[in-house]
Amino acid sequence: MDTLIFRLKFRQLLxxxxxxxxxxxxxxxxxxxxxxxxxxxLLQDMETDLEAQLFExxxxxxxxxxxxxxxxxxxxxxxxxxxxxxxxxQAVKRGLSxxxxxxxxxxxxxxxxxxxxxxxAQSHPEINVTLQVTTSDDLMEMLQAGRIDLALGxxxxxxxxxxxxxxxxxxxxxxxxAGAQNPLLQGQTFTLETLxxxxxxxxxxxxxxxxxxxxxxxxxxxxxxxxxxEVSSILATIDLLAQSxxxxxxxxxxxxxxxxxxxxxxxxxSLPDVIGPYFLMRMRERNMTPAVAHLARQLRERAIGLSDSxxxxx
Numbered sequence: 642m643d644t645l646i647f648r649l650k651f652r653q654l655l656x657x658x659x660x661x662x663x664x665x666x667x668x669x670x671x672x673x674x675x676x677x678x679x680x681x682x683l684l685q686d687m688e689t690d691l692e693a694q695l696f697e698x699x700x701x702x703x704x705x706x707x708x709x710x711x712x713x714x715x716x717x718x719x720x721x722x723x724x725x726x727x728x729x730x731q732a733v734k735r736g737l738s739x740x741x742x743x744x745x746x747x748x749x750x751x752x753x754x755x756x757x758x759x760x761x762a763q764s765h766p767e768i769n770v771t772l773q774v775t776t777s778d779d780l781m782e783m784l785q786a787g788r789i790d791l792a793l794g795x796x797x798x799x800x801x802x803x804x805x806x807x808x809x810x811x812x813x814x815x816x817x818x819a820g821a822q823n824p825l826l827q828g829q830t831f832t833l834e835t836l837x838x839x840x841x842x843x844x845x846x847x848x849x850x851x852x853x854x855x856x857x858x859x860x861x862x863x864x865x866x867x868x869x870x871e872v873s874s875i876l877a878t879i880d881l882l883a884q885s886x887x888x889x890x891x892x893x894x895x896x897x898x899x900x901x902x903x904x905x906x907x908x909x910x911s912l913p914d915v916i917g918p919y920f921l922m923r924m925r926e927r928n929m930t931p932a933v934a935h936l937a938r939q940l941r942e943r944a945i946g947l948s949d950s951x952x953x954x955x
Contacts, residue, residue: 653687656680657695657716665702687712714785721787739932740769744780745793747875748813748892749919752947754793757939768932776848776873784924790933792922793940795849808921810944814893815853815916817908818900820882831908833861841866842881842889845873853916854890860913879904 652673659669670680688695695709705713725740745754758770773783777794784792785800796805817836819826825839837858843865844850851871858865870887872878878889883904890912891905899905921940923929929937 648690649687650683653683654716654720656683657687657713658720660684660696660703661705661713661717664704718785718787725787739930740771741791741930741932741936742771742773742789743791743793743936744773744775744783744789746777746780746795746919747774748894749793749810750774751894751898753811753940753943757936757943761936761939765932765935768935770936776845776850778848780922784922787924787927790923790927790929791937791940793919794922795917795919796922797849798847804925806923806925808941809918810921810940811947812914812918813916814914815857815890815912816893816896817888817910817912818882818891818896818905819888819908820885821900821903821906822883823886823888823906825886826888826906826908831910833857833910833912834863836888836908836910837863837866839866840885840887841869842872842878842887843869845871848873849916850892856915857890857912860915 652675655673656669656675659672660666663669663672666680666684667677670677673680675683684695691708691712693708693712694706695712696703696705743754754772758772761768761770771789773780773789775783777792778797780789780792780794781797781800783789785804793810796802796807817831817833843854855865870881872881875891875895878891879895879899881887882889888908896905896907900907921937921944923933923937
């Protein structure tokens with residue numbers, strides 16, 4: 642294994658990644674402009690060097706073994722790092738210092754991420770930033786694959802805590818919201834029980850937000866509202882609220898942003914704190930570049946300003 646780094650070929654890493662996308666050796670080979678015999682030899686040599694069977698062969702294509710899944714994950718990380726090297730070298734040529742790829746849940750944007758990025762654009766215009774906004778599940782997949790450097794969200798099941806560096810950032814209270822012009826809610830007094838009879842917009846499974854909404858109704862000894870519309874996008878949720886008689890539960894920072902713009906209305910319904918804070922996360926084994934370290938430090942300092950208590954690493 643000491644000589645593995647000298648034996649593995651770049652084309653083998655590309656082939657591994659492509660087979661994970663197209664689980665057929667013929668299709669993967671064509672996508673990489675390789676002949677089928679060449680691709681077969683590259684895969685066979687890789688299995689010999691790694692001393693492990695990476696794929697189960699069958700009539701319909703290839704299925705990765707446990708060792709294959711590990712090899713694919715590391716191939717994706719290596720290729721992501723090589724891509725990062727290319728972008729950083731181009732940045733140096735342009736007089737810039739590097740790139741940072743960050744992912745965040747919607748709740749972290751208004752109070753934390755966008756103010757920090759706005760300041761960064763003024764103070765360090767030489768740093769390129771890519772921001773992905775998605776669910777915690779997607780963030781964990783992107784973080785492990787090396788497609789982002791930092792994630793603002795929550796650890797999810799199936800990811801070993803030992804792989805992550807995790808720092809608490811800020812709380813995320815939930816509020817019940819409706820469209821500002823919702824005719825069903827004019828001049829009424831609300832409880833969670835009365836609202837449960839309405840049509841709800843809920844996050845898709847298995848996101849932490851969906852679990853939080855289900856927990857809120859369970860704690861209130863109420864069934865989850867019937868026939869909810871499941872949505873993965875906060876923007877789509879806001880748009881649906883503004884154009885319908887439905888209600889939803891959203892993070893406080895999101896509610897404040899869109900209530901201030903007159904699109905939604907926060908309803909006076911008390912909800913328990915079931916979702917807790919969100920976190921700044923990165924892969925423990927991956928060293929931070931100066932640009933990544935600087936952005937992480939700015940996020941921490943901004944989060945300290947949002948909280949009454951010091952941030953503790955967990």
